[in-house]
Amino acid sequence: MWKWLHPYAKAETAYNLCYRLLPYFSWLAAITLIAGSIWGLLYAPADYQQGDSFRIIYFHVPTAIWSMGAYTSMAICGMVGIVWQIKNAELAVYAIAPVGAAFTFLALVTGAVWGKPMWGAWWVWDARLTSELILLFLYLGVIALYNSFEDKRTAARAASILAIVGVVNVPIIHYSVEWWNTLHQGASITKFDKPSISPDMLWPLLLNIAGFLFILAAITCLRLANQILINDARRPWVKALVEQSSTEATSLVKGK
Amino acid sequence: MNSNLPQAQLSYWIAFKAIFVRELKLAWQKPSQIIQPMVFFLIVVTLFPLGISPAPKTLQMIGPGVIWIAALLAIMLVVDRLFRQDFQEGTIEAWLLSTVPMSLLVAAKLLAAWFISCSVLLLISPVLALLMNVESQVIPALMLSLLIGTPILLFVGAIGNALTVSLNQGGVLLSLLVLPLYIPVLIFATSLIEAASFNMDYSGQLAILVSMLLVSCFFAPVAIAAALKNTVN
């Protein structure tokens, strides 16, 4: 089963694969992100209710979607790593975690900034923002756990186990926060519902969503390659890479 | 090597600096000392709106008290592992045998611990004030009370840690010993913030907190030195 996947379990091929995919992802990300942002910020019509402040949606919604997406993909990598004992999948967990944490942080910040003109307060205990905050704590937990271990192999395995446990809790947290929010509905907070989107507002949003996906993929490739290097430090192909990089460094110095 | 040459007289300032620098290096080696209390502080504060209610009015009322209790618990976390590792590795014994008085070395370690772990709590307290919907004019009073209160908590807590460092289940006993001593600090700090929220003059509570700080700054290291000398034998 999945015969085509097995060659990529070998570290070196996975390392080269990452660096082969990198240019595609980064170019796609650059194009879609720039196009989507300019289209959304400058050309899309303003919202009849919120005016131009709604344009923050082009950054808040993609980061919120991919903060959740990154966590689930991290958990899937953890699962693959533990169930099928594929080393690189476990390494991917710590490759994705910081990127996911950054996206969650961005979703929180843009959500708070967007909330200021709408509700007059920097922070509102709205259901979506609260579960986003809890997701940030889950990410910090995975990163902190990984860094507290000395031996990087056990660290990667522990982080993937925590990621799996976390992903089971994400829907639970989401619905309990949702229920908690409706419970206190009387607490005079207007429901933060998605504005009904007209098509020419939707296209830039889809572009940005794709853009952020490609950025997530590109950075993850970079970080995964780095994790593979750290993990296989003793292997001959990494030693060769280090030799080659040091000769470059010395030649650079000689050249100067 | 003529060994009857009198030792270079070890000035107290050099020893103080040596311990301070050592603590900073340790914090640089293990950044969890800085991040753990901060994240704990953040999470404990976010629990309260989930537990009680997100209504801005109630949050505003309980805000300062919640932030102070969370800071107190975060410092309890810091205090719990102040001398534990040094005791197990024998560093405490070696400090006792140095020519510099032990209370000075302990004071250096506590000062470094404040800069490493507690100053971060101070820095993120405005963010938490935002979370708890605290009015903006109260935030300076909140930060001032934390600036003066956290060292008191650290110094007093360190005495508890020094007393229970050789027992392995020290954590539980530590909170029993130290929490009663924290109560006056909590009372005066929260009343200071309350006075600020009605923009009354809070210099009275401030004076009491500062006097507590001075008392604990001078007597805690001496008590800790005695406690460590006692547990070492």
Add this chain to the structure above:
Amino acid sequence: MLEVQGLTCFRQNRCLFAELNFVLSDHQICQIEGPNGAGKSTLLRAILGLFRPDEGKIFWAGESTTQQAELFLQQVLFLGHKFAINSDLTPWQNLEFWAVLNPTSNLDFESALAMVGLTGLEHIPCHSLSAGQHRRVALARLWLTNTKLWILDEPFTAIDKNGVDLLQQRFQQHLQNGGMVLITTHQDLSQNFEQLIKLKLGGNISGEM
């Protein structure tokens, strides 16, 4: 010159030793022997002032060590069973810290660490070293100190053969320079130290009440 007079120590009301007298002068090494739990470490800690003996006085160069603690502590290097090496810092940083707290003139950590066979490991955190290497970092301090009296609590544990020879050579060198060594160990030191004083504890001679 270290002089112990009438030292009696109880621990959990069990008498470890009573009325212990001995004198240690320059160029002399004293080995404290005895079965486990005979109070060897307690004797060392009583001399250092870490453990308050029930009776007895300790004099250093004629002065009582309790009154003139600073004069005595300046001249002592103590390597206890727990050897005061921080496992998060690197060997270099540990030696740097101890060079400040117990002032020494010799700051050549490189050769000290090389002497104990830790070349190349100077800058990695001590917790990734083995137990033996961890102890060698503490023993490296013997090459850096110029204090007169060395009090060592079982320095040879977890040290391999040529490590022990290396240490004994260092003791010889220290004794020739007029130093004194007070050591607890189960190793037999008699064949390469002529002026060795043996002190039996917990055995039949002076330990019994």
Add this chain to the structure above:
Amino acid sequence: MQFNSFTEVLAMGGYGAYVWSSVAIVFAVLLMLIVHSCTAKNRTLRLLRIEQERADKISQAKVANAQALFDKK
């Protein structure tokens, strides 16, 4: 184009501060992430090179000790 002058773009219907600050934060954080990940490779290679030099130094020291012991016998 929804706005007909650059100043209008900046004002963004009165919400300019909020919109542009959040855009700035988003791109700043992304840039930091990208720069950190790109430099991670050279940092790792440098660390591995230091480790390799340390390993060589240790093995040389072992050889030297063995040699010294051999000469002494």
